[in-house]
Amino acid sequence: MAKLSTLAKTIRSKNAGVDLITFDVIFTDKQTYERVKRAQVITRESVCALYRIPAARIADFVEFDPGNAIKFTIYRLRPSGSPGDPDIFGAQQYAPLLDIEVP
């Protein structure tokens, strides 16, 4: 087992427009990317469980082979920057991904 943070080159989150936050998990090499993909530890279901959101909150989920990357996007409950939004850029929402265990 290895933590995702030791396998991925980049793990990030960021606004994709005002209603969405998109998450990118990018690997340096194809082998590691394929290993994580095969392990099925980042899926629509696992993301919903980790962030405790219903499946309808997932706007998109893509295994992006040209970029050796797994990418998913969630709907915000209110648009970015609404009063009380603590992360206007959506830039700090990825942290729970760091500790995902990969067989």
Add this chain to the structure above:
Amino acid sequence: MESLRIICPNGHLGFAPTREESFRIGVAARPDCIAADSGSDDVGPIPLGSDTSTSPLAWQTHDLELMLLASRELRVPMIIGSSGDTGSNSRVDMYVRIIRELATKHRLAPFKLGYFYSEVDRELVRSRMRQGEKVAGLEGHADLVESELDATSRIVAMAGVHPFMRLLEQGADVVIGGRSSDSCVFAAPAIHHGFPESQAYYLGKVLECASFCAEPYGGKETVLGKVTHDAVEVTAMHPAQRCTVASVAGHAMYERSNPYYEHVAGGTLDMAECVYEQIADKTTRITGARFRAAEEFRVKLEGAGKVGERYVGMVGIRDPYTIGNVDAVIAWARDKVRERFGDSGYELHYTVYGRDGIMGALEPNRDRPAHELCILVQGVAPTADMAEELTMIGTRQMFYARLPEVKGSAGSVAFALDEVLRASPAYRWTLNHTLRCGDPLELFPTHIVTVDA
């Protein structure tokens, strides 16, 4: 023309200053055009709603000066999109003024300055709606209703390539754009010079964030894109950066929900069949991009509306029992606000740092709070006086919260500041919609003048 080369010095001009070393290297490569986008909806709804910039004037001027001097020296066009963070009319006027002042300062030879506006009158949108036109919601937004329109302070439309091309056709040497899709700032000169839309829009896609398509990571460095009739090549200008297959493919994902598609006014760039090749140490070539024209010409509208005046307060908690019962402390303070102001007509937000301040309900660890908490209190109300009092009650009453088992009975929270502070008024995004347009230039009036210093 076999190829066209464009440099992009900055992915959001003004937001942080352009780095000059790589820009000079880019200019020395003698590009055919210098272009950058200067806006983003990432900065939240306040700048658009209040018609301000979040970027400092000094940084905006610095970058415009670098680009203008290089553009006049090389005698190639300079193109700016989404002026002043929001692309509202006042931001376009401000950039036009800066360009004029710089021309005078440097005694530049006469040149043609083209500019266009992107603001949309609320009443125009209302009249379309009343004619039965659907203003369609994007990304989970409901279709627009008049009450939401009424709540909107300012609207900008997202231009495609069309107003840029119109101004280039008229011989503009400098183009200052209102709100526009980032990629179109670069696609427009490429299409203007006869390159296929597929390559032109991909060129724009890869250049829009400057060095974000290069590695190692480093923002605000210049990159050079070259478009031909069947490919795009992108090269990092900074001596320590490279555009690699991984960095360029990785950039396709950035800030978008799907890495394969980019929607602009007039169509969609499809990157699903893109092939990336490293053709030189610092250069990656991309082939296979395809642009599909839309069946219906729809323009995206962004709108922001004022929620109210805002004050903020801040408290700390160290007692572990109080930390465990922080929701009861907040409920106590909310009750006191309710006693004074009732249930509605204001907003009161508590952000609990150390528990779930950053992620809210998405936080998996919210049942394992830290040994100390900081709570940010935000009160929003129609008037500043009410916002101040509301925030003061919502903050100070946390001090008096009565918890049944608490040992410390002198005060439930710690104050670093026993006051509340005025913050920017609160705004929210009201429009993330599209409107059908008969003419691509309908919402984007263009102007061209000669600047003769």
